[in-house]
Amino acid sequence: MKVVKWEVGSRKWEILESPGGEHSFGFSRIPLLPTSHNPYTFTLLHLYTPLPPISDFRFPILILLFLLGLFSSCTPEPIAIEPAFYHWQTELNIDSTGQNYLKALDARRLYVKFFDVTWNEARNEAAPQASLERTEESADYEIVPTVFITNQTMLELPAMQRAALADRILQKINELWPGLEPAEIQLDCDWTERSRGAYFQLLELIRERLPVTTKLSVTLRLHQYRYPEQTGVPPADRAMLMFYNMGDLTDWQEPNSILNLEKARPYLQTTTAYPLPLDFALPIFNWGVLFRKGKMIKLMPGLTAEALLGIGAIPLEQEDGHRFEITKSTYLEGYYLYRGDQLRLETISSQQLEFAARLLRGHATGEKAYLSFYHLDSTLISRFPVADLQKCLKTLRSLTNE
Numbered sequence: 001m002k003v004v005k006w007e008v009g010s011r012k013w014e015i016l017e018s019p020g021g022e023h024s025f026g027f028s029r030i031p032l033l034p035t036s037h038n039p040y041t042f043t044l045l046h047l048y049t050p051l052p053p054i055s056d057f058r059f060p061i062l063i064l065l066f067l068l069g070l071f072s073s074c075t076p077e078p079i080a081i082e083p084a085f086y087h088w089q090t091e092l093n094i095d096s097t098g099q100n101y102l103k104a105l106d107a108r109r110l111y112v113k114f115f116d117v118t119w120n121e122a123r124n125e126a127a128p129q130a131s132l133e134r135t136e137e138s139a140d141y142e143i144v145p146t147v148f149i150t151n152q153t154m155l156e157l158p159a160m161q162r163a164a165l166a167d168r169i170l171q172k173i174n175e176l177w178p179g180l181e182p183a184e185i186q187l188d189c190d191w192t193e194r195s196r197g198a199y200f201q202l203l204e205l206i207r208e209r210l211p212v213t214t215k216l217s218v219t220l221r222l223h224q225y226r227y228p229e230q231t232g233v234p235p236a237d238r239a240m241l242m243f244y245n246m247g248d249l250t251d252w253q254e255p256n257s258i259l260n261l262e263k264a265r266p267y268l269q270t271t272t273a274y275p276l277p278l279d280f281a282l283p284i285f286n287w288g289v290l291f292r293k294g295k296m297i298k299l300m301p302g303l304t305a306e307a308l309l310g311i312g313a314i315p316l317e318q319e320d321g322h323r324f325e326i327t328k329s330t331y332l333e334g335y336y337l338y339r340g341d342q343l344r345l346e347t348i349s350s351q352q353l354e355f356a357a358r359l360l361r362g363h364a365t366g367e368k369a370y371l372s373f374y375h376l377d378s379t380l381i382s383r384f385p386v387a388d389l390q391k392c393l394k395t396l397r398s399l400t401n402e
Helices: 058-074 096-105 151-156 159-176 196-209 222-226 261-268 305-310 350-359 386-401
Strands: 002-008 011-017 080-087 109-120 125-129 142-149 184-188 215-220 238-242 278-283 287-292 295-301 323-325 330-332 335-337 342-346 368-374
Touching (some): 096 386, 109 159, 109 368, 184 196, 196 215, 215 278, 222 238, 222 261, 238 368, 278 350, 368 386
Parallel strands (some): 080 368, 109 142, 142 184, 238 278, 278 368
Antiparallel strands (some): 002 011, 109 125, 287 342, 323 342, 330 335
């Protein structure tokens, strides 16, 4: 009598089979999906069972039928991936270039920053900053009001002021866009262990004040995604995984702090699905990182190599070709640069975006997920043909649904 054993996840099966032939066969690890995130890793262990006589194929057929049924039952339902954009400028006025770009990409959802919430030390209270100026109705788009809250605000905010802040946030959204009735509101805060309790309570207070037709979403950083047991799971309906700003900005040797895929990869190597439905955000912005006497002192959004060469900056002998030194003190785009200052240019290529989409494969949960690009700006989107972003969407869709 032979024993056939196999495992699927934590379940184990055994079948007793009488010897019927001289041959045996075996299987080893067979992943159902090409991702470490897949919870349905299928393993057959010690499957060495004699085959029955050629005239009797009943047992192999039963095994085959069982395996086919197992594979079909473990195949996940397809997840729809839809495009979206963040709008992070104070004035909401989408020009014809932006409108045509959104139309070509079939992107209708916009995560629009309505205002920031910062801590006013003089008044010892949270206060709105950089409120949205709306110059068009944007009826063609699904608007998700997004509110950025500084971590300092959550560290300083007394418990007795949290309910009032929840009320003021919702009131301010309504004041800036009366009658909007959004399907979703998003809060963006890079909370820490110290601020988690205050921030999560604020989320609960806002969520209970929202109508049942409006969902609450939050932004999520890589370490918060990878270690939910330590960082906590926000009391929200959805989470947007911000797949950028993952390198060490202050380290001169950092190759690209915006999108360092080698540093990001380990954070995605988890075997359990995140408890909230996930959306994703990828970067299409660029900046210059200014160093003075070896210390990072400033970010210069949108800075290009052409602008640096135009003021006489010299490329440093680095293999990446993105590091420069200022040879003469001068103004550049409103910044005063001193002789000897060094700058690291950080940009995102279309190839990097596609690789990022591949890394995110299989991590989408729920029936639908959004791939949002940060952010909608005519200067930025001109560097990325629509076909490049469509390729990211196709990559994420195909690898999610395999």
